[in-house]
Amino acid sequence: MNRDELVAFLDEYLNILAYPDKSSNGLQVEGKAEVERVAFAVDTTLRTIERAARGRADMLIVHHGMIWGGLSYITGIHYRRLKALFDAGINLYAAHVPLDAHPEVGNNVQLLKLLGLEPKEPFGEYKGTTIGFLGEFEEPQPIEKVAQVLAERLGTTVRTYEFGEREIRVVGAITGAGAFALEEGKRKGVDLFVTGEFTHADYLTALDLGISVAVAGHYKTETLGVKALMEVVKEKFGVDVFFIDEPTGL
Template sequence: MALLSNICQFLDKELKVFGIPDASQNGLQVEGKQEVKKVVFAVDASLDTFEEAHKRKADMVIVHHGLFWDKPQPLTGILYQRLQVLFKHQISLYAAHLPVDIHPLIGHNAQLMNFFVTKKRETFGNYHGIDIGFLGILHREITLSAVVTKLEESLNTKCQVLAFGREKIKTIAVVSGGAAELAAEAVDKKVDLFITGESKLSSYYIAKEGKINVIFAGHYATETLGMQALSIVINEQFGVECEFVDLPTGL
């Protein structure tokens, strides 16, 4: 058992949730039981997630996409239905958006880059003045088809591929989720392959005219990795039961 306040303090500090500008209102979004015996981790703060958390007897849910963003929202409709489950069962909700993208060890993008053996790694993907992804130079070249196979098998996903660059890949840039617009930065930095989650029409022509490869591996799929890594950290730090709930969207 651990105190909710101690878990939140640890997350706030480890993820630097209040030092990273973000549209998400990161941190503790809903307060429930003060004593936490089990934590469920998920990508999205959906009704399915909360109902699954209750079934699994969780006291706390930690997600990447939380309930509260830029502006205040009326507690009606779908948002009200989601909150009802949390309030009824006294389940706490903690959200960490960009902080889990950015984290150099347990973040989505660090975990994605760990699929490949790199001899050099640097930050990549400027988003409102902050780099949220990574660019890596591989220890040895790998084929584009081998990268696709690796991603599909590791993430249980189906990739969309824009094969407009070299078949042999030496440099890879990764930004999880919805970052198709950063293909332009990949072109500028002469990257062989840019990996992100969600596709966008304009990125097709950027990739084609810039002569680079782009893989869309799924918004959801590319943002499972950081949550799974974070679950291990919380388990080791506090000794509470931790479980990742996989609710794929196919998107």
């Protein structure tokens, strides 16, 4: 299929212009004009590019691209990554905040669905828009059970900080570095705030707010969106697709 047709679909489907973002979303690096095989990954690294090339991918679609507002110098790691893309003729497409916030394939919606929850309403204000979602259990669930389900379905270790409710009804999901919305979560009655990473300052904020938190890893929580998008691309265009798993443990 034609690259530009796929790019146009992704731009529209992910609504990439609707969200303020330091990532340069969309087609970041141009490669082959025809696309028959598409790789998906969370991050743009030499390893993911090389694995995409070995897998004969014509395009690599990622959550974390390599251009964050622009490149000042094409040296060092920027040169090596670009050279690897150019040598293999691979198109690089990035969707950062748009893939967090998407109401169907977004990381945050998909995280709630792992818990058997449907998105109840958007939450998590980020530069004038919302990127997270709230979900609600019909019956309160023990925090240990919710964390166990997350751990099993993500294949990771989940750390919990029980600063608030231990019986969970309302869950707020913002993957990756989502703790910026802790105070909003408290205002909206979130019993358990689920995110990817948690800093020293985040710990103190959650403690003072009295809100329980589950931390499941930045990488693991953000595999969900690219995997869901991969299935959409496969079904719509009939191209070969594959996921490149490069966990960081963080």
